[in-house]
């Protein structure tokens with residue numbers, strides 16, 4: 001822990017050399033610095049049938065990498081606001097091999113978040129995840145639970161669909177993970193995988209942490225059975241220095257694209273570990289008076305487009321990936337898995353569900369409530385609280401009375417957001433309904449399974465760079481300057 005604090009806080013020469021000492025001390029041991037010295041997990045005893053999976057660079061259940069889908073996760077951090085939302089949607093404007101639109105995960109912090117957009121994001125099949133109430137590192141129990149309550153209360157996301165967490169500044173501890181497991185989250189995605197030695201597929205913490213060990217978390221001696229860790233996969237730049245988040249800020253568009261594609265090819269031609277694109281969309285949205293971010297956004301959009309040209313590439317949420325992890329199938333069988341489908345409700349008129357039900361070109365128009373509290377203003381399909389939400393009181397009561405006109409009813413656990421009418425207090429398709437009408441949103445695509453993909457020519461120059469200790473040393477320094 002002391003090392004982590006030191007490294008992150010200052011990067012002064014003193015800290016620099018204490019990291020160096022650590023590297024030095026490990027020289028000659030069989031384990032690399034990035035991977036754990038204490039992690040041990042027996043795949044024969046830890047099996048998916050009992051919701052256990054050992055950390056490994058190979059696909060689960062012995063799947064041949066050639067038969068394994070190449071998952072790509074695009075994640076967004078911090079508040080959801082109109083301009084950020086628009087940028088995020090442009091990044092996901094690609095189609096998966098089954099014709100369904102790509103999906104992404106948003107780790108949402110509460111300040112400045114427009115909860116009507118949380119609902120829209122979710123209604124389109126994307127994932128809403130927890131990034132704390134106040135955006136603080138080493139978050140308390142309340143920081144985690146308050147954000148979850150607000151995403152449910154004002155964003156209309158069913159509680160059991162909020163399964164993921166990322167720590168602000170990636171500053172998490174063993175206690176954070178314990179707390180998440182206690183609060184019934186399914187996974188954390190705050191750790192980094194920064195070398196070829198710890199590029200693990202997501203795994204359960206039945207035997208503790210196996211990556212990001214330089215933070216000390218691998219030696220913290222805890223076990224969280226059935227709780228998943230989704231490592232964030234770094235991109236190696238041309239000097240073998242890992243870049244984790246907002247890689248587009250760390251070089252020219254051409255350079256970043258090349259590093260990213262090279263790293264992608266290493267995953268694709270290696271163990272098919274998921275590939276990640278982790279952004280703070282605030283860099284990619286226009287603000288008056290700031291430089292036009294369009295070239296940056298274009299470079300990210302083009303990168304995602306060229307990656308997704310390969311026929312076995314699937315751009316998914318972490319929750320979709322989790323479903324696959326729990327029951328891995330070959331790429332050729334993925335199109336028909338229920339969690340990969342894209343169906344939307346067919347409804348006769350607009351209800352406040354985050355979708356454009358009557359195809360008028362607007363979502364929930366004239367149905368949203370505007371909640372104004374000076375600094376925290378947001379729109380929502382649900383009741384405005386009677387006072388600004390706070391850490392200790394994230395969902396204050398409303399002045400509205402149930403049964404009176406205009407009251408909004410919270411989505412119940414047996415109804416999904418897109419079917420729930422919060423004004424009519426009615427589920428248009430619950431578990432007992434027989435007349436749920438869906439529209440399949442899949443589009444025609446040329447990425448049919450079995451044919452050769454048209455893109456992603458394998459780049460012969462993407463040879464594996466040996467990770468020297470110096471590189472690892474720089475790794476530590478580089479990673480801590482990120483979020």
Ligand SMILES: *[C@@H]1O[C@H](CO)[C@@H](O)[C@H](O)[C@H]1NC(C)=O
Pocket residue numbers: 004005006008009136137138139169171
């Ligand atoms: C992590 O967050 C806690 C609480 O905000 C803070 O005290 C600590 O200094 C942070 N550590 C790092 C390494 O940023």
Ligand SMILES: *[C@@H]1O[C@H](CO)[C@@H](O)[C@H](O)[C@H]1NC(C)=O
Pocket residue numbers: 238239255
């Ligand atoms: C990496 O690329 C940059 C920009 O193209 C170049 O200036 C630098 O010399 C390269 N470094 C290495 C180690 O190849």
Ligand SMILES: *[C@@H]1O[C@H](CO)[C@@H](O)[C@H](O)[C@H]1NC(C)=O
Pocket residue numbers: 349350358359360364365366367
């Ligand atoms: C769609 O619904 C909204 C909200 O009820 C309404 O204002 C609008 O006129 C409707 N548009 C069409 C084309 O039906």
Ligand SMILES: *[C@@H]1O[C@H](CO)[C@@H](O)[C@H](O)[C@H]1NC(C)=O
Pocket residue numbers: 402403
């Ligand atoms: C409405 O409020 C009453 C009294 O507070 C409560 O008993 C009842 O369960 C509420 N109904 C709904 C649908 O929330």
Ligand SMILES: *[C@@H]1O[C@H](CO)[C@@H](O)[C@H](O)[C@H]1NC(C)=O
Pocket residue numbers: 444445446
């Ligand atoms: C599929 O391929 C055909 C012919 O190559 C092309 O005209 C069409 O635009 C492609 N469709 C899609 C959805 O990419």
Ligand SMILES: [Zn+2]
Pocket residue numbers: 077078109131135167168169483
């Ligand atoms: Zn953040």
